[in-house]
Amino acid sequence: MLEIRDLHAAVDGTPILKGISLTVNAGEVHAVMGPNGSGKSTLAQVLAGHPAYEITSGEILYQGENLAEMDAEVRAQAGVFLAFQYPVEIPGVSNAYFLRAAYNAKLKAQGLDEVDPMEFLDLVEEQLKLVDMDPAMLHRSVNAGFSGGEKKRNEILQMAVLKPTLAILDETDSGLDIDALRIVANGVNALRRPENATIVVTHYQRLLNYIVPDHVHVLAGGRIVKSGGKELALELEARGYDWLLEAVA
Amino acid sequence: MSTTILAPQLLEQATASASAAAPEALRTQRAAGAREFERLGLPTTKVEDWHYTSVASLADTKFVPMTGNATDLTIEQLAPYRFSTSWPTLVFVNGVHAPSLSNIGELPDGIRVMPLAQAVSELGDVVARQLGSYAPADRDGFTALNASFLGEGAVVHVAKEMVIDMPVHLLFVTTDHGVGGMQHPRVLLVAERHAKASVIESWVGLTDGVYFSNPVTEVLVEDGATLNHLKVQREGRNAFHVGTIEARQGRDSHYVSFCFSTGAQLSRSNVYTVLDGEGCGTTLNGLTMLDGEQHGDVQTRIEHAKPQCFSRQIYKSVLDDTSHGVFNGKVFVQSIAQQTDGKQTNNTLLLSKTAQVDAKPQLEIFADDVKCTHGATVGQIDRNSLFYMKSRGIDEDTSRQLLTYAFAADVLETIENETIRDELERVSRRRFTSSAD
Numbered sequence: 001m002l003e004i005r006d007l008h009a010a011v012d013g014t015p016i017l018k019g020i021s022l023t024v025n026a027g028e029v030h031a032v033m034g035p036n037g038s039g040k041s042t043l044a045q046v047l048a049g050h051p052a053y054e055i056t057s058g059e060i061l062y063q064g065e066n067l068a069e070m071d072a073e074v075r076a077q078a079g080v081f082l083a084f085q086y087p088v089e090i091p092g093v094s095n096a097y098f099l100r101a102a103y104n105a106k107l108k109a110q111g112l113d114e115v116d117p118m119e120f121l122d123l124v125e126e127q128l129k130l131v132d133m134d135p136a137m138l139h140r141s142v143n144a145g146f147s148g149g150e151k152k153r154n155e156i157l158q159m160a161v162l163k164p165t166l167a168i169l170d171e172t173d174s175g176l177d178i179d180a181l182r183i184v185a186n187g188v189n190a191l192r193r194p195e196n197a198t199i200v201v202t203h204y205q206r207l208l209n210y211i212v213p214d215h216v217h218v219l220a221g222g223r224i225v226k227s228g229g230k231e232l233a234l235e236l237e238a239r240g241y242d243w244l245l246e247a248v249a
Numbered sequence: 250m251s252t253t254i255l256a257p258q259l260l261e262q263a264t265a266s267a268s269a270a271a272p273e274a275l276r277t278q279r280a281a282g283a284r285e286f287e288r289l290g291l292p293t294t295k296v297e298d299w300h301y302t303s304v305a306s307l308a309d310t311k312f313v314p315m316t317g318n319a320t321d322l323t324i325e326q327l328a329p330y331r332f333s334t335s336w337p338t339l340v341f342v343n344g345v346h347a348p349s350l351s352n353i354g355e356l357p358d359g360i361r362v363m364p365l366a367q368a369v370s371e372l373g374d375v376v377a378r379q380l381g382s383y384a385p386a387d388r389d390g391f392t393a394l395n396a397s398f399l400g401e402g403a404v405v406h407v408a409k410e411m412v413i414d415m416p417v418h419l420l421f422v423t424t425d426h427g428v429g430g431m432q433h434p435r436v437l438l439v440a441e442r443h444a445k446a447s448v449i450e451s452w453v454g455l456t457d458g459v460y461f462s463n464p465v466t467e468v469l470v471e472d473g474a475t476l477n478h479l480k481v482q483r484e485g486r487n488a489f490h491v492g493t494i495e496a497r498q499g500r501d502s503h504y505v506s507f508c509f510s511t512g513a514q515l516s517r518s519n520v521y522t523v524l525d526g527e528g529c530g531t532t533l534n535g536l537t538m539l540d541g542e543q544h545g546d547v548q549t550r551i552e553h554a555k556p557q558c559f560s561r562q563i564y565k566s567v568l569d570d571t572s573h574g575v576f577n578g579k580v581f582v583q584s585i586a587q588q589t590d591g592k593q594t595n596n597t598l599l600l601s602k603t604a605q606v607d608a609k610p611q612l613e614i615f616a617d618d619v620k621c622t623h624g625a626t627v628g629q630i631d632r633n634s635l636f637y638m639k640s641r642g643i644d645e646d647t648s649r650q651l652l653t654y655a656f657a658a659d660v661l662e663t664i665e666n667e668t669i670r671d672e673l674e675r676v677s678r679r680r681f682t683s684s685a686d
Contacts, residue, residue: 048640051632076642088637092655101651102641109642141655158641 001026001197002047002166007058009046015056016042018222024166027194031208031233032201034219035241040201041085043219044170047199048082049075062166076102077109079165083155083172090142095154098142099124099161106162127160131187149180156187163191168199173207185210205237220245253290253390256308260287262431263397266314272369274377275399282386282396289390301575301607302517302546307489312461314398315423315430317345322424322455324350330420330453330483333668337362338418339403344432346401359408360446362417365435368404376404379437383467384495391491395465398433402464405448409441409471416447416477416666421462423485428458436466440474442499447477447666452492454485454512461489468496468504472526475503479669484512486541493519500526500555507664508535508564509673510545511680521550524586530559534663536673537565538680539572539604546575553586553616562593565660567653568604569681577609578623584615593623598656600630600649600681654678 002024009017016039024030034040046053047060049072060067067075090098096117103123104114115123121138128135131153143151152172159167169188173181188198188211200211208216208230216232217224218241225244226232236244260283267276267283291308292299319342327350331338339362340350346364353362361368368376386396403419419436440446452462462484470476476496484490490513496504508518522531537545551560566574574597582589597606610623630652638648657677664670 050636050640071645072636072639073642073644073648076640082640084637084640088631088634090634090637090652090655092658093651098638098641098651101643101647102638105642105644105647162641 001063003061005059005061007046007060008056009042010054010056011042011052016222017046019058020222020224022217022224024197024199026197028215029192029198029200029211029213031213031216032199032219033203033205033216033233033236035245036203038219039222040219041170044082044168044199044201047168048072048080073105076162077106081159081162081164081167083152083159083167083169085171085174087143087151087155089144089146091144093142094139095142096121096124096138099138099158102158103161124161127157130160130190131156132183133157148175149177152176152180152184153187156184160187160191164196166197166199167191168201170201171203172200173202173204181207182210205233208233218244252293252295254293254305254308255290258311259291259308259394262312262314263394266398271400274369274373278381278386278399279397282393282399285386285393286390286397289387289393291390298548298577301573302515302544304491304515307461307515310459310461311429312431313429315344315427315432315460317343317347318426319343319347319350319424321426322350322422326455327420327422330422330451332416332418332449332672336415336418338420339364341401341419341421341434343423343427344401344430344434357411357413359411360413361404361406363404365402365404365437366400368437376437379439379467379469380435383469383497384465384493391463392465392493395433395435395463399435401432402435402437404437405446406439407441407444407446410443411441412445413447416449416479416669418449418451420451420453421464422453423456423460423462423488425456425458427460428456429460431461431463434464436464438466438468438476438478440470440476442471443473444471445475449479449481449669451481451483452490452512453483454488456485457487458485459487459489460485462492464492466492466494468494470496470498470502470504472499473501474499475505477505477665479507479664480509480518481673482508482510482512482516482518484516486512486514488513490516492517494521496522496531498522498524498526498529498531500528502526502529503531505532505665506534508547510535510537510547511539511676513543513545515544517546517548519548519550523552523554524558524560525554527555528557529555530561532561532663534562534660535564536657536660536677537574538567538657538677539574540569540681541572542570543572545572548577548579550579551581551591553580553582553589553591556586557588558586559590560592563660563663564595565657566597566606567600567657567681568597568606569600571601571603573604574606576606577611579611580613580621582614582616582619582621586616587618589616589619589621591619591621595625596656597627598629598653599627600653650678650681653681
């Protein structure tokens with residue numbers, strides 16, 4: 001589904017990713033771990049198409065197509081979804097309006113009819129239960145005044161509505177207490193399908209107790225320095241990152 | 250450098266108007282207007298209040314008084330500007346009242362909605378005495394010019410304790426027949442003691458030609474009365490619009506003004522009120538949306554003349570292309586006006602690198618026990634918000650529209666009447682539909 005080949009990327013001329021290769025198949029969950037500044041959030045942003053990040057060499061194939069040539073909105077319409085580490089507040093745009101605009105954009109890209117507000121509310125009501133969200137949140141401005149946990153749950157709600165083929169969770173666990181973490185993880189697990197894939201970007205192993213990965217990759221200095229199974233995450237939790245960094249130094 | 254543009258062509262027209270046949274009550278005021286216009290002329294940018302807005306091109310253009318030809322206008326063409334066809338509506342076409350397009354309906358006793366000429370002939374001195382008392386001809390050149398043409402316009406008079414729920418709509422339309430013309434309507438709005446009313450003044454241009462609207466609205470809100478006053482300026486793209494609203498408020502009254510401006514090549518809206526009774530308050534809000542080479546200037550002046558009054562202002566502007574917005578908000582607090590509570594907010598969203606805004610809050614406080622705040626911000630569409638929306642599949646244009654609308658939404662939400670609010674929200678959403686970066 002996703003094939004990253006020797007990817008180099010820079011922000012403001014500073015190289016951040018220095019040769020990443022990664023293959024993600026349908027049905028798989030990949031965890032990307034690493035210390036602060038290792039480039040894991042950059043990888044997530046590059047995949048979603050943030051304009052501040054420049055791909056300097058290498059390629060990203062998504063379902064056989066060159067992802068780098070697609071605008072962010074086209075990627076989203078094609079099934080790529082990034083759950084933001086810091087979801088953006090948009091005062092003045094209601095959550096319901098925003099979600100429906102996103103949902104309809106995807107339908108339109110697929111050549112399907114758009115849904116009206118009533119149809120959409122029926123549809124979204126089901127998904128609200130998944131993340132234990134109060135329907136009243138739909139009528140509040142997007143993320144405005146939401147607590148950290150509410151923002152992350154709102155990201156998963158968007159994911160549930162948009163049903164992405166490739167979901168990238170960027171430090172979705174950061175700042176969550178254990179209850180919120182469980183809700184978010186349960187939501188993600190409920191959305192897993194054999195035809196979908198998930199990349200979980202995280203600093204801590206804790207989230208991986210709830211979203212169990214098939215593969216774990218450790219990023220350091222803009223490269224994948226080690227890959228393994230889920231047991232690698234446990235090893236990192238026990239030993240920290242230093243032993244790996246020393247090994248590659 | 251001089252502070253005055255003489256505008257001889259306008260002066261000639263003003264003098265001719267002052268010596269033309271007119272009802273006695275108006276003739277005196279016209280003469281005073283022409284005299285004051287001769288003295289005041291039009292302001293140059295050396296005048297502090299006109300520093301960011303040059304009317305030189307207006308003064309250079311020859312205009313003739315509009316004559317009211319409405320033959321190219323049907324009632325269907327007005328529909329998009331009516332808000333509701335069931336509201337009492339006075340329509341003016343090319344500067345003159347058009348009875349066939351107007352619809353007053355049945356009004357309860359005590360509520361009068363009529364063209365100015367009719368009010369002068371039926372009510373005589375009652376009206377004549379009020380004209381010019383809130384917006385005197387010696388105020389500035391534009392008001393003087395308006396006075397010299399006194400005759401067209403409207404009167405809305407709500408007797409004490411009367412409440413009218415339906416907004417009264419005064420709709421001023423200019424068509425191709427009005428091109429090259431000028432109009433100087435005078436509107437008088439009176440809400441007597443404990444009355445409550447709502448009035449919309451609309452300025453609509455159905456032509457791309459050049460014309461000049463120079464309305465003056467005088468407002469009296471007596472003790473305990475509430476007046477909602479909405480000005481919707483959708484003049485033609487090449488029009489000049491200089492409008493002045495001057496209000497005077499009694500004890501415990503509330504004057505609520507909303508100024509919605511999207512039209513004209515050059516527009517200036519003055520909203521002035523005097524808080525002249527204890528415990529009264531004013532809410533002056535507005536939204537300006539400009540693009541192309543439009544220039545839009547909003548000036549407010551709130552004079553706190555009595556204790557324990559409040560004033561609230563929220564003005565927002567959305568500026569695209571090479572448009573230029575100006576906001577100048579003055580708050581005067583007289584020494585007697587203790588416990589004044591004033592708040593002013595001015596926010597601008599620039600949609601292009603070449604759009605420009607000049608914002609100037611001006612507080613002059615002579616009392617020592619007051620609470621007055623002001624704040625101004627200028628920003629652009631937030632890149633992170635834009636990426637966030639695009640990452641959800643929403644295309645660039647739609648994302649920009651949504652974010653632009655979101656910026657304007659909270660000030661539009663202050664409009665009490667749902668029909669008006671919904672319609673102006675719709676207009677705002679569409680305003681920048683085809684906007685490119």
